[in-house]
Amino acid sequence: MEELTVLVVDDDFMVASIHSRFVERVDGFRVVGVAATAAAALAEVERLRPDLVLLDVHLPDADGIEVLRQLRGSGNDVGVMMVTAAREADTVRAAVAGGAAHYLVKPFEFEDLRSRLDAFGRAHRALASVGGADQAEIDAVFAPLGGGREVLPKGLSQETADLVLAALADGTELSAAECAEVVGISRVSARRYLEHYAGLGTVKARLQYGGAGRPERRYRPA
Structure with a gap:
């Protein structure tokens, strides 16, 4: 070779x-x-x-x-x-x-x-x-890492998906709102990408409790 x-x-x-x-x-x-x-x-x-x-x-x-x-x-x-x-x-x-x-x-x-x-x-x-x-x-x-281009759910783009993963690349844990601010997209969109990768096992999600209101869902690399 x-x-x-x-x-x-x-x-x-x-x-x-x-x-x-x-x-x-x-x-x-x-x-x-x-x-x-x-x-x-x-x-x-x-x-x-x-x-x-x-x-x-x-x-x-x-x-x-x-x-x-x-x-x-x-x-x-x-x-x-x-x-x-x-x-x-x-x-x-x-x-x-x-x-x-x-x-x-x-x-x-x-x-x-x-x-x-x-x-x-x-x-x-x-x-x-x-x-x-x-x-x-x-x-x-x-394909970024070989094995064929990832097939994303309808409405999600590979370019934005790459940015979402890059935001978590160094082990940072983010909420959907924090990820949205880093990437420059809406919180709803950020959550869709994060939940997609959580479902694949690429990202781990956990609930953070504390204070009043609903617990916050946070994401980090698997």
Whole structure:
């Protein structure tokens, strides 16, 4: 299997080193460079032509979203995985709009990165196939973690579903009202998404008692 090359972009040397070691543990991936600034990232993408960039948002000279925008604005379709502590809804939306393949919230475990690298590898190989792609190969391109695109209930969108899950990505526990505020949707809509994932077992729900009135239903990652 052809190795896919990776550029790691993070302004913290130790973090970049950890991420690089994680990548090197995944079969089929090889780190070819490390950059600590937005300017260096753009220059290294041009010089190294990597298959994938692990891109932090918080960089000293410009944020990673701007790097992503500049890459796309110049016609560069290199794979980009946002790897960052930033979890604001606006940042997640901008990453989705810029065509980021995945959005991984720091800190994370090796398996969290490995699963996303594996998914990226499947999508990359499907796109590189000669001739027309069959449905399974197309699904591999569009599925965030492989195994086919999730089928959501009528009225729910994948883009908003991704934002709802990102709001809970670092283990945060939220009510439907709090989730709605983070994502920028109505409380009723947020509850529909949260209950959908609670039914799938992706999210855990509990009742919080205290004070007057009905207990509050709160949600966190399973």
